[in-house]
Amino acid sequence: MLFAFCLSHFANHALGIFSLRAMDLGSQYHYAIWHNTLGLSVLALAAFTHVGLALWRTAKRRTFQMPIWEFLQLVLGLYIPWTLTPHVFATLGLYTAYGLSPTYERMLNMLWPEGALMQSILLIVVWTHAMIGLHFWLRLYPMYRRVRSFALAFAIGFPLLALWGWIEGARRQADKTYPSKVSDVHLSWLYDNAYQVLAIVYGLVILSILVVAFRIAASTLSKRIKVTYPGNTVLKSTVGPSLLEISRINGIPHAAVCGGRARCSTCRVLVKAGGEDLLPPEPSEAMVLNRIGAGQGVRLACQIRPKSDIEIQPLVPSQTKEAERGGSGDAYHWGVEQPVTIMFVDLRNFTGITETNLSFDVVFLLNRYLDGVSSVIRAEGGYVDKFIGDGIMAIFGMETGAETGAKQALRATIKIREVEDAINADRGPQFPERLRFGLGLHSGTAILGRIGSAGAEGQKTSITALGDVVNTASRLEAENKSGGTFMTVSEDVLRAAGIQMPGVVPSEIKLRGKTESLRFFSFHNVEGLAVPA
Structure with missing residues (x-):
């Protein structure tokens, strides 16, 4: 839902390449879809769900080690509320509280030229954040691999058109006299509420990070178990981290295309010993295992959290930077x-x-x-x-x-x-x-x-x-x-x-x-x- 909104919104921006009238005409269709009770409810539910799941997943971590693409997506996601929250209050907030319609004339007049750079950065960050997520989801499907070149062209070209459109529209609007109805009272209300929301959001972010830090610190006093990999490589770990996290903490290459979200089967392992102490698969894991017809003893490393000694055999090679350097960083070593x-x-x-x-x-x-x-x-x-x-x-x-x-x-x-x-x-x-x-x-x-x-x-x-x-x-x-x-x-x-x-x-x-x-x-x-x- 969030991506569908961005797609519609950025496509509306791109119409500024032609004229301000085209932008206003396009916004009528955009608002018809999203600026109603059903559209706003769905959008708000999607936004809260997305943020809530991100914070919940962050709080569940037992390590800060992660692939570079996952780290980049996380950092971009943390940046988005900083600029997006004031933007939401400037559009939807002022419209709801004071009846000020977020027309392109009003918004471009407020943003140009002081806010042009920040708004452009926000557009690029939101789009990049979405593209990373879509790529690592869709790459699991054969159809995507066949159209990947066209998808890459779209991923690069579409935001450039949106940037071109909104900047060209702002330049045209700057040449016109527009009686702005946004007063200092409106701006004071806007920023006061935006900063309160930002304080809550980033407070929750800091809290989730502190939870992870506390778990890492407490792990030194926790019970330790043995994890045996192929080649009689034995590692000791605390109880709590998932098997995928244990591999990453100790530098063992382990494939995980979806980033440990149980959306793929690339992290699957064959549990050779110790499987009787594992909890049964949750619905998300069971669905993946059933889809691939997994045999007896096959589990997803991102979903199992060993509580006792365990012996496993990774079933998919990991394509990592360490693999290029050889040694234990190469999945074929194991x-x-x-x-x-x-x-x-x-x-x-x-x-x-x-x-x-x-x-x-x-x-x-x-x-x-x-x-x-x-x-x-x-x-x-x-x-x-x-x-x-x-x-x-x-x-x-x-x-x-x-x-x-x-x-x-x-x-x-x-x-x-x-x-x-x-x-x-x-x-x-x-x-x-x-x-x-x-x-x-x-x-x-x-x-x-x-x-x-x-x-x-x-x-x-x-x-x-x-x-x-x-x-x-x-x-x-x-x-x-x-x-x-x-x-x-x-x-x-x-x-x-x-x-x-x-x-x-x-x-x-x-x-x-x-x-x-x-x-x-x-x-x-x-x-x-x-x-x-």
């Missing part, structure tokens, strides 16, 4: 669980090639193959996990998600076939037999981590994938040998990519330790494989 597509590529009959050719020729051929395939994988958005002799293991979807990762992997297979053809076209007479590649793809949930990074002294090791999905992809790659095919892909990959194979009966294989057979498709050629955009 290991994260997420859906990915694993690809294995193998050069067939490599042992026979090494036995019948000169070593330098073999090394040249191997490098040509490894460079070509790995370049394709990276170009399509994949991550080369490791080289295993003449084999390559790659991960797709680490940053893009399961659906996009599966599509990237399938598009890479087409390019890898082109690499195979190019190498065979000029392989030379020393390699009489055609070189053949074999690929295996499978999608599923894997643990991604920097294995061996505990003693790396700040230097990052490469990320690797662990889990059943890796073993299955390797098994599918080996399945090519029996049928002489180029690629074997599980039904899970095609389903994730949105590809159907009508009329084609999948093959099945029974994997060790599995009760159900794995369904897969084998391809001799992939040139005609239609991968959705």
